[in-house]
Amino acid sequence: MTxxxxxxxxxxxxxxxxxxxxxQTELAQRYNVSRIPVxxxxxxxxxxxxxxxxxxRGVAVPQFDPLEVEDLYWMRAQLEPLLLRFAADRLSGxxxxxxxxxxxxxxxxxxLSAAAIGDLNWQxxxxxxxxxxxSTLFATVEQLNRQYERYIGYQSRSLDYxxxxxxxxxxxxDALQKGDGEAAATLLERHIAAAGxxxxxxxxxxxx
Amino acid sequence: MTxxxxxxxxxxxxxxxxxxxxxQTELAQRYNVSRIPVxxxxxxxxxxxxxxxxxxRGVAVPQFDPLEVEDLYWMRAQLEPLLLRFAADRLSGxxxxxxxxxxxxxxxxxxLSAAAIGDLNWQxxxxxxxxxxxSTLFATVEQLNRQYERYIGYQSRSLDYxxxxxxxxxxxxDALQKGDGEAAATLLERHIAAAGxxxxxxxxxxxx
DNA sequence: CCCCGTAAAAATGTATACATTTTTCAAAAG
DNA sequence: CTTTTGAAAAATGTATACATTTTTACGGGG
Numbered sequence: 263m264t265x266x267x268x269x270x271x272x273x274x275x276x277x278x279x280x281x282x283x284x285x286q287t288e289l290a291q292r293y294n295v296s297r298i299p300v301x302x303x304x305x306x307x308x309x310x311x312x313x314x315x316x317x318x319r320g321v322a323v324p325q326f327d328p329l330e331v332e333d334l335y336w337m338r339a340q341l342e343p344l345l346l347r348f349a350a351d352r353l354s355g356x357x358x359x360x361x362x363x364x365x366x367x368x369x370x371x372x373x374l375s376a377a378a379i380g381d382l383n384w385q386x387x388x389x390x391x392x393x394x395x396x397s398t399l400f401a402t403v404e405q406l407n408r409q410y411e412r413y414i415g416y417q418s419r420s421l422d423y424x425x426x427x428x429x430x431x432x433x434x435x436d437a438l439q440k441g442d443g444e445a446a447a448t449l450l451e452r453h454i455a456a457a458g459x460x461x462x463x464x465x466x467x468x469x470x
Numbered sequence: 471m472t473x474x475x476x477x478x479x480x481x482x483x484x485x486x487x488x489x490x491x492x493x494q495t496e497l498a499q500r501y502n503v504s505r506i507p508v509x510x511x512x513x514x515x516x517x518x519x520x521x522x523x524x525x526x527r528g529v530a531v532p533q534f535d536p537l538e539v540e541d542l543y544w545m546r547a548q549l550e551p552l553l554l555r556f557a558a559d560r561l562s563g564x565x566x567x568x569x570x571x572x573x574x575x576x577x578x579x580x581x582l583s584a585a586a587i588g589d590l591n592w593q594x595x596x597x598x599x600x601x602x603x604x605s606t607l608f609a610t611v612e613q614l615n616r617q618y619e620r621y622i623g624y625q626s627r628s629l630d631y632x633x634x635x636x637x638x639x640x641x642x643x644d645a646l647q648k649g650d651g652e653a654a655a656t657l658l659e660r661h662i663a664a665a666g667x668x669x670x671x672x673x674x675x676x677x678x
Numbered sequence: 679c680c681c682c683g684t685a686a687a688a689a690t691g692t693a694t695a696c697a698t699t700t701t702t703c704a705a706a707a708g
Numbered sequence: 709c710t711t712t713t714g715a716a717a718a719a720t721g722t723a724t725a726c727a728t729t730t731t732t733a734c735g736g737g738g
Contacts, residue, residue, distance in 0.1 A: 286720065296693045297720085298506070305510065309517045311606075319700070319720060333606035340548050398519075398541035398617075406610070494690065504723045505690085527690060527730070 265293055266303040273312050273323060274377060274415065280325045283316055311409035326413065328465055334410045335458030341403050342387070342454060343447035348394035350443025358439055361389045365431050379424075380414040386431065390438070416464045423460060427453075473501055474511040481520050481531060482585060482623065488533045491524055519617035534621065536673055542618045543666030549611050550595070550662060551655035556602035558651025566647055569597045573639050587632075588622040594639065598646070624672045631668060635661075 263271075269289070272278045284304070286297045293300070304321055307313045311330075316322035364386045368379070384407050391400055418424075430453045437446040471479075477497070480486045492512065494505045501508070512529055515521045519538075524530035572594040576587070592615050599608050626632075638661045645654040 285718090287718085298692055301510070301720090302513065302691095305513055317700090327606075329604065330606040333604055333610075336552075337549065337607065337610060341545065344544075396537065396541055398535075398538040399545065402541075402545060402610070402614070409606075493688090495688085506722055509690090510721095525730090 264303075265295060265299050266306055268293060269303055269307060270312060273307075273412070276415075278323050280323050282323045284313065284321050284323065310405070312412055326416075326465060326469065328462055331410075331413055331458065331462055331465060334406055335454060335461070338403070338406050338410075339451050339454040339458070341399065341406070342391070343451045345391045345394050345396060345399050345403055346450050347443050347447045348396055348399075349390050349392075350438060350441075350446060352393045352395065353390070353438055354393070357389060357393050358435065361386055361435060364389065365428065365435065369428065376414050376417050376419055377411075379419070380411060380417065413461060413465065416461055416468065418460055418464055427457070430456075472511075473503060473507050474514055476501060477511055477515060478520060481515075481620070484623075486531050488531050490531045492521065492529050492531065518613070520620055534624075534673060534677065536670055539618075539621055539666065539670055539673060542614055543662060543669070546611070546614050546618070547659050547662040547666070549607065549614070550599070551659045553599045553602050553604060553607050553611055554658050555651050555655045556604055556607075557598050557600075558646060558649075558654060560601045560603065561598070561646055562601070565597060565601050566643065569594055569643060572597065573636065573643065577636065584622050584625050584627055585619075587627070588619060588625065621669060621673065624669055624676065626668055626672055635665070638664075 269278070278284070286300050286304070289300045289304075290297045304313060308315065308321055311324075313321040314324040364382055368374070368382050368386075374382070387407075388400075388404065391403060394400065430449060434446045434449045434453070437443075437449060477486070486492070494508050494512070497508045497512075498505045512521060516523065516529055519532075521529040522532040572590055576582070576590050576594075582590070595615075596608075596612065599611060602608065638657060642654045642657045642661070645651075645657060
């Protein structure tokens with residue numbers, strides 16, 4: 263596991279709490295490395311929204327922010343359906359197959375961690391988006407999804423919601439297989455909006 | 471001037487040409503610094519689209535890509551009008567004044583460099599967007615604009631186009647001053663789309 | 679003639695040491 | 709008692725040196 267992944271995992275699991283100011287020296291000791299790789303990891307984590315600038319120098323673990331979630335989901339709801347429309351014309355049977363495999367594997371494994379679910383989720387979407395061959399649009403969408411990972415702990419793991427989410431995924435895939443990209447894009451937009459509302463509700467509940 | 475700015479300027483002015491593979495050691499010698507600050511600058515430039523990964527290690531100066539321009543402008547046309555709508559309700563007289571000052575100063579200076587025009591352009595837009603107090607949305611928009619800077623050399627500097635562009639800016643500002651955020655947002659969307667078409671045409675001309 | 683494996687070289691990753699900047703804290707002035 | 713100032717301490721920025729990985733090039737085998 264790289265240093266970047268280690269720090270990210272500590273952020274995800276609350277071992278580094280919002281509000282904490284991170285010192286390169288402390289982190290270097292904590293992970294038994296020198297400050298050079300720490301600097302690299304911090305810069306990357308900062309660019310992905312896991313850390314925020316703190317004063318003139320230094321970084322801090324940012325608070326959870328409902329407004330950030332709203333922005334992220336709104337942007338995703340705008341950009342991802344377009345990407346899917348571009349992809350629709352170019353989807354090979356093999357790609358659709360791989361996407362279905364990912365969904366099936368989620369189905370098979372009953373209780374994955376929130377992080378694992380989030381990862382497979384992205385793998386599924388990314389697998390379709392890549393087919394669009396729009397690397398710039400894809401890169402931005404990927405970044406938004408990475409930024410949203412920070413909130414993955416608040417994602418509902420209720421079996422109920424998982425079922426709904428999976429049903430929407432399969433419906434999208436079916437539409438694509440029929441060649442109806444437009445329908446798939448509409449489903450996707452609703453899927454993202456619904457997930458956003460769900461996450462916001464959870465966030466507001468658990469922090470009020 | 472920081473190292474980051476120096477390298478960026480060399481990229482902008484073609485002293486580092488598309489296709490070139492950059493070596494940390496070479497750059498360190500070229501700019502008379504050690505490899506540590508070079509690494510930092512390269513990572514940042516990479517995250518802003520000025521450089522692209524090259525193989526497993528190392529970075530290269532990317533080719534100019536019309537598809538990238540299309541994606542950037544399309545995303546900007548989607549995201550920025552929303553940001554302006556959010557801002558519209560919160561614009562103070564002072565903010566509007568500062569925005570107008572920026573436009574006026576562009577008017578006063580007849581022949582600025584493409585880079586200088588681009589910078590003032592962004593200052594104008596950013597000044598309005600900041601009022602929305604949507605930091606996540608703002609950050610994404612800012613990144614898209616920075617990414618687009620790479621193509622600023624292809625921006626038309628014809629007096630004709632500059633006039634059109636300025637007229638659109640003033641029209642937007644007038645709409646905002648009248649409190650008509652909706653009209654301003656519509657103008658902005660068209661403004662971005664028009665600028666995108668213009669840039670694409672130039673790019674295709676000069677490289678065919 | 680081409681391909682593959684291996685060793686040398688070149689490039690990047692990381693640690694340590696030093697330089698510079700920022701922050702902190704205490705003492706003195708108002 | 710509050711504010712200011714300045715020196716010590718702490719943190720980050722940078723250089724040099726070493727470690728590891730990747731690339732390159734050469735020579736032998738197929």
